[in-house]
Amino acid sequence: MAWEIKNDRPVYIQLVEELELRILNGTYTSGTKLLSVRDLASEAQVNPNTMQKALSELEKKGLISSRRTSGNYITDDEKLISDLRTELASFEVGEFCGKIKKLGITKEETIELINREEF
Amino acid sequence: MAWEIKNDRPVYIQLVEELELRILNGTYTSGTKLLSVRDLASEAQVNPNTMQKALSELEKKGLISSRRTSGNYITDDEKLISDLRTELASFEVGEFCGKIKKLGITKEETIELINREEF
DNA sequence: TAAATTGTATTATTGATATAATACAATAAT
DNA sequence: ATTATTGTATTATATCAATAATACAATTTA
Numbered sequence: 332m333a334w335e336i337k338n339d340r341p342v343y344i345q346l347v348e349e350l351e352l353r354i355l356n357g358t359y360t361s362g363t364k365l366l367s368v369r370d371l372a373s374e375a376q377v378n379p380n381t382m383q384k385a386l387s388e389l390e391k392k393g394l395i396s397s398r399r400t401s402g403n404y405i406t407d408d409e410k411l412i413s414d415l416r417t418e419l420a421s422f423e424v425g426e427f428c429g430k431i432k433k434l435g436i437t438k439e440e441t442i443e444l445i446n447r448e449e450f
Numbered sequence: 451m452a453w454e455i456k457n458d459r460p461v462y463i464q465l466v467e468e469l470e471l472r473i474l475n476g477t478y479t480s481g482t483k484l485l486s487v488r489d490l491a492s493e494a495q496v497n498p499n500t501m502q503k504a505l506s507e508l509e510k511k512g513l514i515s516s517r518r519t520s521g522n523y524i525t526d527d528e529k530l531i532s533d534l535r536t537e538l539a540s541f542e543v544g545e546f547c548g549k550i551k552k553l554g555i556t557k558e559e560t561i562e563l564i565n566r567e568e569f
Numbered sequence: 570t571a572a573a574t575t576g577t578a579t580t581a582t583t584g585a586t587a588t589a590a591t592a593c594a595a596t597a598a599t
Numbered sequence: 600a601t602t603a604t605t606g607t608a609t610t611a612t613a614t615c616a617a618t619a620a621t622a623c624a625a626t627t628t629a
Contacts, residue, residue: 339459340458340459341585341586341587342586342587343586343587344458352552352553355553356552356553356554357554367604367605367606368605368606368607369604369605369606377587377588378587378588378589379588380587380588380589380608381586381587381588383606383607383608384586384587386606387607397605397606397607398596398605398606399594399595399596399605399606399607400594400595400596400597400604400605400606401595401596401597401604401605401606402604402605402606403605403606416553416554419553420550420553420555420563421563423546423549423550423553424546424550424560424563424564424567425567427542427543427546428564428567428569430542431539431542431543432569433471433475434471434474434475434535434538434539434542435475435476435535436539437569438564438565438567438569441543441564441569442561442564442565444539444540444543445543445547445557445560445561445564446557446561448543448544448547448557450547450551450556450557450560460615460616460617461616461617462616462617486574486575486576487575487576487577488574488575488576496617496618497617497618497619498618499617499618499619500616500617500618502576502577502578503616503617505576506577516575516576516577517575517576517626518575518576518577518624518625518626519574519575519576519624519625519626519627520574520575520576520626520627521574521575521576522575522576
């Protein structure tokens with residue numbers, strides 16, 4: 332799977348975002364085991380330490396749980412996942428509309444632009 | 451005017467974005483003189499060196515021109531401003547739709563969410 | 570003319586981030 | 600029982616970003 336890591340922001344932040352996205356959109360199935368730190372790091376072509384940092388952030392959010400010698404597991408709390416997905420969507424909409432509004436684009440123009448996009 | 455600088459990304463990048471936004475949306479009038487580096491830095495509560503770095507980025511883009519002992523002037527090329535505004539709007543729409551799509555939100559849901567926003 | 574303001578450059582210091590290279594104890598796998 | 604794998608921790612190095620503190624020449628302002 333594609334890991335598009337850029338140089339414009341801290342790598343570990345981008346890893347957190349990508350991992351979270353994959354949990355929220357179901358790419359990583361609730362309750363299942365994740366690849367190991369080293370394998371994930373290899374896949375994303377980053378240092379294992381950096382991936383470890385990202386995973387520890389995800390554990391803080393309750394999205395994964397790390398079992399010492401077994402691996403990292405996606406949470407089985409599907410309501411948490413669903414709620415966070417809704418929350419993230421709302422956040423993105425708010426951020427986007429804030430930017431667009433500041434540019435002086437109207438709501439109608441915005442919807443027109445979105446209608447031209449492929450989904 | 452409000453300068454909302456956060457810690458999540460390089461400060462000078464955020465300054466470039468805010469300055470560019472103000473030029474594109476007309477807050478800073480085409481052809482007029484800008485505040486001095488020091489005054490802008492004071493207003494945004496950042497180091498003058500950081501503001502200077504942001505201004506030099508804007509000059510690269512052609513949005514301002516610096517005159518040695520006189521000050522920084524907003525470009526009088528209104529077509530450039532208009533074009534960049536359209537370009538930025540398209541970019542934001544594309545980025546937003548990409549994120550929303552990855553979350554598994556449909557176009558209809560997205561438009562519904564936007565309709566609830568204030569503009 | 571004298572003083573203040575301008576953009577710009579320089580040097581130094583600090584903190585955050587990323588990578589590298591190991592290391593270890595506990596458990597899983599063979 | 601032995602080996603391999605796991606998350607985790609440590610130490611070191613390099614780079615970028617931000618701030619601080621000046622400095623200077625040219626020009627504008629008083």
